[in-house]
Amino acid sequence: MSTQNILPRDVFVNQIYEEALKNKDLYFLSADFGAQALDKFRDQLPHQFIHAGISEQNMVDIAAGLALNGKLAYIYAMIPFVTFRCYEQVKVALATMNLPVTVVGVGSGYSYDDAGPTHYATEDISCMRALGNIEILSPGDTQSTFEAAKLTFTKPAFRYIRLDRKFLPDIYQKGETRFLKDGICEIDKGEEICIITTGYMVQKVRQAKEILLKEGIQIGVIDLFRLKPIQGTLLSSIVSRYKGVMTVEEQFLSGGLGSAITEVLADERILLPVKRVGINDHYYLDNGGREYLHKLCKIDVQSIVEKIKQFHASLAGNRVLSSK
Amino acid sequence: MRDIHPFLSKSQWLRKEIFDMVIRTQKGHIPSCYSCSEIVLALCYGGMIRFDAKNPRSKNRDSLIVSKGHAAMVLYPILADLGFYPKEELLKFTNPNGILRMYADHTIPGIEAICGSLGHGFTIAAGYALAAKRDGRDSKSYVIVSDGECYEGSVWETAMFASHYELDNLITVVDRNGLCILSETEKCVKLNPLEDKWKAFGWNVINVNGHSYTDIFRGFDDLVKNKNKKPTVIISKSVKGKGISFMENKVEWHNKMPNAEQVGKARENLEKNCIIN
Missing domain, CATH: 3.40.50.970 (Thiamin diphosphate (ThDP)-binding fold, Pyr/PP domains)
Known part of the structure; x- marks a missing residue:
């Protein structure tokens, strides 16, 4: 329901x-x-x-x-x-x-x-x-x-x-609590790239995931329900199955979700490429609504798709380099 | 008529204790403690505040918060004397193995809340008063704020709030010594007419001479007579540094330490009773 x-x-x-x-x-x-x-x-x-x-x-x-x-x-x-x-x-x-x-x-x-x-x-x-x-x-x-x-x-x-202020689509079913204990939940399993996001942006990342699936890229999605403290051991074990981590947030990058994740990964000695996606350091004084603002700061679904594709391609390059 | 003689010797005792702690450690704010010494002593020893030193957070106590946190020390000798902690703690002031530090916090027996940033203790005291009201307890919440603290906007948010919620169990003392760190308050950003401001916010105002026990207890009598559901502010006209002649009313002594010669002079001063009635 x-x-x-x-x-x-x-x-x-x-x-x-x-x-x-x-x-x-x-x-x-x-x-x-x-x-x-x-x-x-x-x-x-x-x-x-x-x-x-x-x-x-x-x-x-x-x-x-x-x-x-x-x-x-x-x-x-x-x-x-x-x-x-x-x-x-x-x-x-x-x-x-x-x-x-x-x-x-x-x-x-x-x-x-x-x-x-x-x-x-x-x-x-x-x-x-x-x-x-x-x-x-x-x-x-x-x-x-x-x-x-x-x-x-x-x-x-x-x-x-x-x-959030608005209605949100369901991520979890009624009665489900798998996100609760550790505050981290891998809601979609994928390959190569996993996206860590939170709140409103979960649905946006999932929309990007659907688009990318059609292009043969299957990303994993992690919902970070608890932003502090972050359970480092579990996070490490999840992301270690991937080749790269991308964080997506509706926040400035300074000190936000992406910062928090990179701190934890550094402490846990997880040596994975990380790409942070969020709002550039700018206050938008623009009309047009949330989607429009997302387009301006390039965190709308299409921009997320593009950024994942670029990140995906760069990882492939890395692999070639490291295999030499 | 209350016998004020025991209070006169308490004034002398408290000033000496504070002075010793500060000189020993070179930490603390002597003048800010001395301007509110009499009203704090009158509250603590004058039967105004119900407390249980063995059970500092007992439900039916009255609370006292020194919101002007830089004067936290004014309570330290008193709390030791009343049995909240051993008197040896006064000798361990600011030491790693002691519980007393320059600014007080809730981990110290008898201290209700952390203070040091101005404006907090006053609002927290209003929270105490509200909790007692909603619980149906007759606990009173006493709080000492400095006049400079009244610059904080949040003080007036709470002044409005306390009046609206009819917190007649919130008794606020404004230690009106007229000085902040850089200058006289009226030369910095003027606070006057301070009494009118509190009245306009819906408070009872009682004016007392902060260094006259006779007048302070008269003020307390007036306080008890107030039955109009309004919170009350006691504006205590005081002298910053009262008791050490060269510190009195001098901004530069806010947190300056006296040299050896000045210490000698100060100790001579402290041997005399600086309170007249």
């Missing part, structure tokens, strides 16, 4: 609502950001909902005060506002004290394509993974969002959950 007609934020908040009915110490704070599921929460559990004002710095430290009093707190807003806007609060109060507060951001990458760079989240992976004590989850469909939500109350911790 398809579950892709539910917005990620509603999947998430619905789960939190169900838990909040049972756990009176669960508090949900919003900096004036909503969701259909949150309307129900606010209506049914007003005692456990706190409108923090459009005051993200305030929201973070209030949540810290609640957490220090034994509460399980969630702070909720669009990604740029719940991360960059109050970054130092998140660092000082949540990271250094390692409090069980879940930072829930909506609008990964160009989700808010019609809104412009104030609303884009093209640096959140980099900035949030720089923090100590943090776990970062990047669910790319309904089932993984559902499991991410469950994790926040079954294993409370300082976490950042990055959600």
Whole structure:
């Protein structure tokens, strides 16, 4: 059964609502950001909902005060506002004290394509993974969002959950949890090249995969559900079956998913060619929507296909070189 | 009428303890501690704060957060004296085998939250007050902020928030010593009319002379009388460096260390009671 007609934020908040009915110490704070599921929460559990004002710095430290009093707190807003806007609060109060507060951001990458760079989240992976004590989850469909939500109350911790704004096609079936334990899932097995991606871009890479199949290139696809920490041993064992690794993200390359992967591969002494694909260092002030923006920064499906083909060809060249 | 004589000797004791710790280690902010010494002593020994030194996080305690984290030391001798940790810890201040450091954090018994970056402790204290309200506990949340800290925008986000949520259990002391690091606050970016700002945000304002126990306890009496559901700010007019004549009201002493001659002079000063009532 398809579950892709539910917005990620509603999947998430619905789960939190169900838990909040049972756990009176669960508090949900919003900096004036909503969701259909949150309307129900606010209506049914007003005692456990706190409108923090459009005051993200305030929201973070209030949540810290609640957490220090034994509460399980969630702070909720669009990604740029719940991360960059109050970054130092998140660092000082949540990271250094390692409090069980879940930072829930909506609008990964160009989700808010019609809104412009104030609303884009093209640096959140980099900035949030720089923090100590943090776990970062990047669910790319309904089932993984559902499991991410469950994790926040079954294993409370300082976490950042990055959600997409839009409906997402299913990656996993209902009840499936193979991505959960290690945070890494090889969702498509392939040969020669494996693509590591996360969130919204999983579907784009899979579309590229279909196109490439017709041209005789069978790529593997890894969904990185957990961006931090990355399970290096498992990642190594998966990618070692391939001849090259490509990372694809809707993020600036500095410090993003690709950076994280290359760090892990270096530490694990995996000597494979790696190509990072992401957004060039530029803020687009252009109309036209997400697909159009992807074309501009060359992370649309066709560009991904081209980049994989180039990478594939370069690997063939490498092989000739190394066989001499 | 409360007998203030025991408090006068506490003032002298606290200043000497802090001075010794700083001179021994060459670390700390003497003047920022001295400007809020009396109000902190009055809170801790004047029956305002319920605490359990053996169980520092007991549910029904009142909390005290020194949000002006550079003055964390003002609490260290007090917490030792009240039994939160052994007095020997004061001698191990900043040592690798000690638990006390220049800026305090939640790992130290009696310290509620990490402070050092201005503006955090105040909002966290509001979170404490909110938690108590929602739990139906009568715990009070006390927090000391510096006047310079009021430059932080987040302070005013929380001022608005605390008023909206009727956090009348949040008692904020603004240590109005009038100085930040570079100059007088009114010459840097003026904070006045500070009282009007808090009132406009929906707070009760009580003004006290921060170096008069008589006035501080009068302020506490006023505080108890407030039944209007508003949070309260006590603006404590104080002197940065109070008690060491050459440090008083001098910006350059924010974190400067006195030389040997100045140490001698300071110790002479500290032998005298600098508080009049």
